[in-house]
Amino acid sequence: MEEAGIVSDAAGAPVAGHRPSVAGSSHARGSAEPVRYQGGSLEVRDLNMAYGALKVLHGINLTIRPGTVTCIIGPSGSGKSTLLRCLNRLVEPSGGDILLDGDSIFRFKPEHLRRRVGMVFQQFNLFPDHTALGNVALALRKVKRMPKDKAHDIAAARLAEVGLAERMHHRPSHLSGGQQQRVAIARALAMNPEVMLFDEVTSALDPELVKGVLQLMARLGESGMTMVVVTHEMNFARRVADQVVFMDEGRVVEAGHPDEVFDNPQSSRLKRFLSQVL
Ligand SMILES: Nc1ncnc2c1ncn2[C@@H]1O[C@H](COP(=O)(O)OP(=O)(O)OP(=O)(O)O)[C@@H](O)[C@H]1O
Numbered sequence: 185m186e187e188a189g190i191v192s193d194a195a196g197a198p199v200a201g202h203r204p205s206v207a208g209s210s211h212a213r214g215s216a217e218p219v220r221y222q223g224g225s226l227e228v229r230d231l232n233m234a235y236g237a238l239k240v241l242h243g244i245n246l247t248i249r250p251g252t253v254t255c256i257i258g259p260s261g262s263g264k265s266t267l268l269r270c271l272n273r274l275v276e277p278s279g280g281d282i283l284l285d286g287d288s289i290f291r292f293k294p295e296h297l298r299r300r301v302g303m304v305f306q307q308f309n310l311f312p313d314h315t316a317l318g319n320v321a322l323a324l325r326k327v328k329r330m331p332k333d334k335a336h337d338i339a340a341a342r343l344a345e346v347g348l349a350e351r352m353h354h355r356p357s358h359l360s361g362g363q364q365q366r367v368a369i370a371r372a373l374a375m376n377p378e379v380m381l382f383d384e385v386t387s388a389l390d391p392e393l394v395k396g397v398l399q400l401m402a403r404l405g406e407s408g409m410t411m412v413v414v415t416h417e418m419n420f421a422r423r424v425a426d427q428v429v430f431m432d433e434g435r436v437v438e439a440g441h442p443d444e445v446f447d448n449p450q451s452s453r454l455k456r457f458l459s460q461v462l
């Protein structure tokens with residue numbers, strides 16, 4: 185079952201106290217204390233990736249500073265998801281390197297890497313027969329082999345942090361799409377990552393539910409989490425990003441501060457793209 189596969193990916197990504205990314209909130213059952221994260225850095229060097237004969241990424245270079253938000257924009261098929269998936273080794277590149285806090289990610293076992301680099305997808309991939317609390321706690325128990333009480337305490341704190349203290353005992357079918365996506369974000373946060381990857385996480389949501397999830401992501405960014413966000417939400421990118429990266433045909437065409445990218449695009453490809461989406 186697909187869901188089981190994806191949850192075990194998340195569940196393959198424990199924390200094990202690797203580094204103290206979250207300051208002082210994990211026992212706050214049911215209360216949304218302010219949380220500070222200690223985001224990590226990423227450095228992408230001359231990254232190439234091919235699906236068989238199809239070359240998808242061509243010499244990508246990218247610097248992502250700790251605690252910053254990078255938004256990746258670009259047309260369909262330009263390689264945005266593929267780049268994101270390389271960052272936590274859901275796919276393996278054909279060349280180049282990626283450094284997490286200065287260390288090549290190819291020296292880690294993928295499941296260890298995914299403890300440090302969490303990912304949230306467009307589909308929520310929650311277990312329908314578990315409550316929100318159960319979904320988050322299950323990942324902690326499987327991955328970190330945490331005792332039930334402790335897993336529930338941390339799950340409750342993470343759910344409170346994403347604004348779901350009141351809804352944590354409900355199953356996914358009794359939650360809105362936006363709430364389900366926030367459970368998926370809480371599940372990833374429970375693993376205590378230092379980088380969070382988001383791949384079009386609001387694209388499947390009804391328009392009125394998009395705002396709440398974007399607000400949550402903006403808050404996470406302000407809290408020090410390092411985030412790489414593939415998005416079609418240009419207003420979000422303009423407002424929240426420290427860096428916007430425009431990709432086309434597997435290349436980074438332009439990257440810079442949102443003001444530069446949106447207000448002063450240099451390439452005809454970015455100008456054309458912006459004229460279509462703004
Ligand atoms: N599993 C796969 N096997 C073969 N080709 C793939 C696979 N996944 C993606 N591709 C191809 O790789 C290229 C880049 O795809 P990718 O999903 O990274 O683009 P994207 O920028 O995320 O697009 P979108 O905005 O539509 O999500 C496309 O040509 C796509 O068809």
Ligand SMILES: [Mg+2]
Nearest residue numbers: 264265266383
């Ligand atoms: Mg994509």
